[in-house]
Amino acid sequence: TDGWKAVTPADEVEEDDVVCVTACGRRLAVFHLEDGEYVVTDDRCTHGEASLADGYLDGDTIECPRHQGVFHVPTGKAMSPPVVDALPVYPTRIEDGQVWVQLP
Numbered sequence: 568t569d570g571w572k573a574v575t576p577a578d579e580v581e582e583d584d585v586v587c588v589t590a591c592g593r594r595l596a597v598f599h600l601e602d603g604e605y606v607v608t609d610d611r612c613t614h615g616e617a618s619l620a621d622g623y624l625d626g627d628t629i630e631c632p633r634h635q636g637v638f639h640v641p642t643g644k645a646m647s648p649p650v651v652d653a654l655p656v657y658p659t660r661i662e663d664g665q666v667w668v669q670l671p
């Protein structure tokens with residue numbers, strides 16, 4: 568296949584919120600940003616074992632609940648220590664009411 572998977576109904580992720588889903592054995596964070604954009608990233612923090620879906624979403628940044636590292640959600644860029652490595656961000660589209668993600 569082309570690697571696209573439907574991971575959740577789009578309307579199950581409220582605007583300005585993030586949920587954790589599992590697809591193909593991966594834990595993903597599905598963000599619905601306040602500007603309406605959907606972004607899908609790994610849910611696991613690149614610094615340690617923590618679920619970013621349990622973190623603090625502030626506009627387009629997410630703060631890790633474990634050591635308060637911050638990532639820029641649309642790009643995955645690490646913005647604030649202790650996080651150094653970028654968060655993987657996956658190609659995402661909305662179709663037929665579902666959030667579709669292209670996994671490598």
Ligand code: FES
Pocket residue numbers: 612613614615616617631632633634635636649650
């Ligand atoms: Fe996320 Fe340490 S586990 S900042």
